[in-house]
Amino acid sequence: MFIQIKDFATHDGQKVSIRGWVYGRRSGGGVVFLQVRDGSGLCQCVVETATVDAFQKASELPRESSLTVSGVVRRDDRAPGGFELAVSAVEPIHLAEEYPITRKAHGIDFLMSHRHLWLRSRRPVAIMRIRHTVIKACRDFFDNRGFTLVDTPILVAGAGEDAQTLFPVEYFDGKAFLAQTGQLYLETACMALGKVYCFGPTFRAEKSKTRRHLTEFWMIEPEVAFAELDDVVMLAEDMICHVVDAVLCRHEDDLKFLGRDVEALRKVKKPFVRMTYAEVAENLRSEKTRKWLEDEILRDKIRLQGWIDELDELVKQVDAAKKATQKDKLQVQIHELKENIEDLEADLRNRPAHIASAQSFQFGSDLGGSDETIISRQFDKPVFVTDYPKQAKAFYMKESAVDSRLVRNMDLLAPEGYGEIIGGSQREENQDALVARMKEKGLNPEDYGWYLDVRKYGSVPHGGFGLGIERALSWICGLRHVRETIPFPRTMGRMYP
RNA sequence: UCCGGCGUAGCUCAAUGGUAGAGCGCUUGGCUGUUAACCAGGAUGUUACAGGUUCGAGCCCUGUCGCCGGAGCCA
Numbered sequence: 001m002f003i004q005i006k007d008f009a010t011h012d013g014q015k016v017s018i019r020g021w022v023y024g025r026r027s028g029g030g031v032v033f034l035q036v037r038d039g040s041g042l043c044q045c046v047v048e049t050a051t052v053d054a055f056q057k058a059s060e061l062p063r064e065s066s067l068t069v070s071g072v073v074r075r076d077d078r079a080p081g082g083f084e085l086a087v088s089a090v091e092p093i094h095l096a097e098e099y100p101i102t103r104k105a106h107g108i109d110f111l112m113s114h115r116h117l118w119l120r121s122r123r124p125v126a127i128m129r130i131r132h133t134v135i136k137a138c139r140d141f142f143d144n145r146g147f148t149l150v151d152t153p154i155l156v157a158g159a160g161e162d163a164q165t166l167f168p169v170e171y172f173d174g175k176a177f178l179a180q181t182g183q184l185y186l187e188t189a190c191m192a193l194g195k196v197y198c199f200g201p202t203f204r205a206e207k208s209k210t211r212r213h214l215t216e217f218w219m220i221e222p223e224v225a226f227a228e229l230d231d232v233v234m235l236a237e238d239m240i241c242h243v244v245d246a247v248l249c250r251h252e253d254d255l256k257f258l259g260r261d262v263e264a265l266r267k268v269k270k271p272f273v274r275m276t277y278a279e280v281a282e283n284l285r286s287e288k289t290r291k292w293l294e295d296e297i298l299r300d301k302i303r304l305q306g307w308i309d310e311l312d313e314l315v316k317q318v319d320a321a322k323k324a325t326q327k328d329k330l331q332v333q334i335h336e337l338k339e340n341i342e343d344l345e346a347d348l349r350n351r352p353a354h355i356a357s358a359q360s361f362q363f364g365s366d367l368g369g370s371d372e373t374i375i376s377r378q379f380d381k382p383v384f385v386t387d388y389p390k391q392a393k394a395f396y397m398k399e400s401a402v403d404s405r406l407v408r409n410m411d412l413l414a415p416e417g418y419g420e421i422i423g424g425s426q427r428e429e430n431q432d433a434l435v436a437r438m439k440e441k442g443l444n445p446e447d448y449g450w451y452l453d454v455r456k457y458g459s460v461p462h463g464g465f466g467l468g469i470e471r472a473l474s475w476i477c478g479l480r481h482v483r484e485t486i487p488f489p490r491t492m493g494r495m496y497p
Numbered sequence: 498u499c500c501g502g503c504g505u506a507g508c509u510c511a512a513u514g515g516u517a518g519a520g521c522g523c524u525u526g527g528c529u530g531u532u533a534a535c536c537a538g539g540a541u542g543u544u545a546c547a548g549g550u551u552c553g554a555g556c557c558c559u560g561u562c563g564c565c566g567g568a569g570c571c572a
């Protein structure tokens with residue numbers, strides 16, 4: 001009977017078979033320890049000389065060879081996971097060629113070039129599992145609240161938003177673009193079904209090379225009829241809480257394996273922080289924030305010096321280390337530490353400019369990445385920022401009734417400096433106002449006939465938002481770059497594999 | 498597009514302008530409980546590419562390419 005490794009605990013003492021791949025091998029004279037992974041988990045298979053055939057085969061299996069293993073599950077404290085397989089038979093399915101990815105240190109370039117193989121390693125597996133849960137939790141959340149999934153087109157006509165950020169594709173004799181949002185279509189669909197959402201890939205041709213950008217990413221976008229900005233904010237808040245709860249509930253081990261500070265995630269509870277753009281502007285310019293940021297620089301400089309001292313110490317230890325593995329482990333530590341040091345040094349170099357930019361923040365401009373970071377680092381919960389200046393935002397956002405310079409929009413900034421993970425708004429439901437806004441932005445209303453029709457036939461207040469799955473995951477998993485949150489990332493400089 | 502960093506063995510990295518090295522991985526042998534095992538031996542290089550300076554260049558200079566990070570823009 002084939003079982004999955006994750007189910008070992010319920011088969012203690014039973015004879016079972018597993019199918020999987022060789023993750024690692026160690027031998028101790030008359031015993032071979034095969035580490036086998038099957039996608040559900042990792043187990044230690046113990047092969048002794050007495051089982052002559054199995055011992056012979058197990059001794060010769062290169063890493064990542066596929067195989068079936070049969071034996072008896074038994075509890076053993078020496079086994080990782082608490083259970084191991086006492087092997088009676090090993091049947092290789094395919095003997096692997098020399099596997100390029102070792103269990104040692106690799107650089108990001110090498111790993112990204114071998115992403116198709118890297119996916120087999122524990123770290124990507126943990127992240128992919130969490131990604132699955134995040135997506136499922138989002139969909140469950142909407143399904144349980146009476147939303148209907150509506151798939152929006154990926155190929156769209158040219159005249160949309162700023163064409164410079166879209167990927168053009170040939171479309172028979174004409175030109176089309178890859179969609180960068182389903183929102184406009186969702187607005188029409190929510191007038192049919194009340195509450196709708198879409199989930200799919202989306203494309204941005206922006207030439208951004210940062211840890212927060214991909215050219216192809218996935219977004220979940222709800223759109224609700226009879227909703228105003230507060231309704232949209234509460235919806236987003238409930239959704240994020242639901243998603244974080246689901247991940248904490250199912251993936252505490254994965255999170256810990258990734259080195260995520262789980263306690264920080266537990267603080268993500270209602271209500272989140274709410275600030276208006278004006279409050280953010282005041283915060284950024286305030287003496288208090290400047291002081292806080294300068295103190296932070298001092299703290300980080302001390303932290304940096306600590307790391308540099310630690311690095312010196314490690315270098316000395318490498319020279320003194322006798323055992324080869326010890327040396328290797330130290331080198332890996334040195335590598336990680338160097339990366340952290342370089343990161344922090346770069347950050348510290350940029351910090352004065354960020355402070356200056358925050359201090360001189362002018363009403364009317366959009367929040368920059370550094371401004372978002374400054375705000376989100378001040379809180380341990382996500383922060384909603386609402387009511388941005390009209391000029392910095394898209395044409396379809398509802399003008400504020402209190403201040404005509406503002407729109408009723410919201411961004412959600414993830415804590416710990418991760419920045420924007422959600423952008424949304426109440427939409428302009430008045431046709432005349434919408435047409436006027438289009439003209440202000442230099443758009444031709446005639447290109448948006450179908451969109452304007454939503455405002456002609458029973459127009460109602462409505463709104464929604466878009467959650468960037470990869471950015472949310474990057475925050476939830478505590479990663480330094482979004483490229484690890486998607487199986488095959490597409491960035492400006494990489495299309496392979 | 499702009500600014501900065503990097504490019505040395507399959508991988509991660511060393512190497513005052515003066516004989517290209519270490520660890521891992523691979524491979525051969527040893528060991529009956531290993532935890533990124535350990536011990537002993539072995540093979541492994543167009544120092545990204547093209548020029549230049551120099552008695553001599555992995556190192557200095559110029560250009561090209563590739564990657565990484567940041568800015569702008571955004572999820």
